[in-house]
Amino acid sequence: MDRRLSLLLLVSSLLLALSFPAASAADDVESNDESLIRQVVDGEQEPNDDHHHFRLFKRRFGKSYATEEEHNYRFSVFKSNLRRASRHQKLDPSAVHGVTQFCDLTPAEFRRNHLGLKRRLRLPSDANKALILPTEDLPTDFDWREHGAVAPVKNQGMCGSCWSFSTTGAMEGAHFLATGKLESLSEQQLVDCDHECDPDEPGSCDAGCGGGLMNSALEYTLKAGGLMREEDYPYTGNDRGTCKFDKTKVVASVANFSVVSLDEDQIAANLVKNGPLAVAINAVFMQTYVGGVSCPYICSKRLDHGVLLVGYGSGAYAPIRLKEKSYWIIKNSWGEHWGEKGFYKICRGRNICGVDSMVSTVAAVHTTSR
Numbered sequence: 266m267d268r269r270l271s272l273l274l275l276v277s278s279l280l281l282a283l284s285f286p287a288a289s290a291a292d293d294v295e296s297n298d299e300s301l302i303r304q305v306v307d308g309e310q311e312p313n314d315d316h317h318h319f320r321l322f323k324r325r326f327g328k329s330y331a332t333e334e335e336h337n338y339r340f341s342v343f344k345s346n347l348r349r350a351s352r353h354q355k356l357d358p359s360a361v362h363g364v365t366q367f368c369d370l371t372p373a374e375f376r377r378n379h380l381g382l383k384r385r386l387r388l389p390s391d392a393n394k395a396l397i398l399p400t401e402d403l404p405t406d407f408d409w410r411e412h413g414a415v416a417p418v419k420n421q422g423m424c425g426s427c428w429s430f431s432t433t434g435a436m437e438g439a440h441f442l443a444t445g446k447l448e449s450l451s452e453q454q455l456v457d458c459d460h461e462c463d464p465d466e467p468g469s470c471d472a473g474c475g476g477g478l479m480n481s482a483l484e485y486t487l488k489a490g491g492l493m494r495e496e497d498y499p500y501t502g503n504d505r506g507t508c509k510f511d512k513t514k515v516v517a518s519v520a521n522f523s524v525v526s527l528d529e530d531q532i533a534a535n536l537v538k539n540g541p542l543a544v545a546i547n548a549v550f551m552q553t554y555v556g557g558v559s560c561p562y563i564c565s566k567r568l569d570h571g572v573l574l575v576g577y578g579s580g581a582y583a584p585i586r587l588k589e590k591s592y593w594i595i596k597n598s599w600g601e602h603w604g605e606k607g608f609y610k611i612c613r614g615r616n617i618c619g620v621d622s623m624v625s626t627v628a629a630v631h632t633t634s635r
């Protein structure tokens with residue numbers, strides 16, 4: 266274990282040294298990556314310059330800008346994101362990085378408008394510690410999408426509400442396991458009505474598009490009595506409305522929720538037994554992710570995004586890796602046109618991007634009515 270870790274550190278530092286030569290050489294490095302960028306922009310064989318990429322980007326994602334000034338600014342941001350994508354490609358060779366719908370956003374805009382995970386030091390008072398489960402007989406591959414526990418991919422839009430989608434995803438799965446019925450549940454109820462936090466930590470409150478936390482949202486859901494259906498309380502993508510929660514229309518209720526230990530086998534066992542899990546992650550590589558298994562040599566564990574763990578798989582994707590041939594399958598909330606039809610794959614084995622650090626499992630109340 267220790268030998269593996271030190272080998273990994275050695276390899277990472279070597280690769281880092283290779284990936285970040287003197288800043289002045291950066292331009293050379295980038296021009297070598299032109300072919301790489303081309304392969305991820307529609308495969309059209311046309312002149313391969315930044316203007317061309319930007320035209321394709323605008324067409325593909327229906328982007329238009331109000332003024333020429335704005336257009337030129339977005340073009341400059343786009344160019345720097347192309348360079349970021351090729352840096353990500355070097356640091357994360359088992360995934361494909363390139364143009365996504367977020368390529369005209371600065372990293373700060375991206376974090377502010379499309380993520381939304383808050384931090385809270387203490388757990389909510391009703392959170393349990395998950396029981397330690399047996400792990401001997403876990404299947405090598407498992408995917409809740411194949412068992413009907415995962416609702417279609419949704420889109421949080423321009424709103425830092427990731428936490429509400431992670432929470433509804435976990436509740437949708439738990440409700441499916443408790444009742445056999447898949448109901449799409451309301452994020453807007455959480456965005457409008459949930460202001461749960463640690464009273465000693467005012468900054469930690471769930472705050473609509475301003476961010477929130479899945480454990481707090483589960484605490485809210487437990488106290489409020491449950492969640493309404495998506496169709497009864499539809500998503501608006503903003504937090505300017507008032508709370509329209511109608512308790513008589515609750516369709517799924519929390520029985521209890523628990524935090525899972527950092528152990529990957531325990532995470533897998535809880536996933537298989539209890540349904541999809543709410544997890545937090547560092548999303549920096551997700552801004553440029555196009556497909557494949559993301560397994561960056563180095564990735565911050567600073568958690569800034571809430572997503573849903575729905576399964577795990579195995580397969581040879583990175584021959585130089587040692588034990589890390591398996592990956593988590595993650596449902597995101599950026600629509601179906603991001604990543605692999607809205608999903609992300611990230612390698613297992615070393616808490617990469619912090620994916621194992623904040624994992625919650627929820628049990629729903631078993632109901633037969635409705």
Ligand SMILES: *[C@@H]1O[C@H](CO)[C@@H](O)[C@H](O)[C@H]1NC(C)=O
Pocket residue numbers: 393520521523628629630631
């Ligand atoms: C949580 O609820 C489920 C379903 O009602 C139950 O089986 C389980 O024992 C509960 N867990 C805890 C820790 O109370």
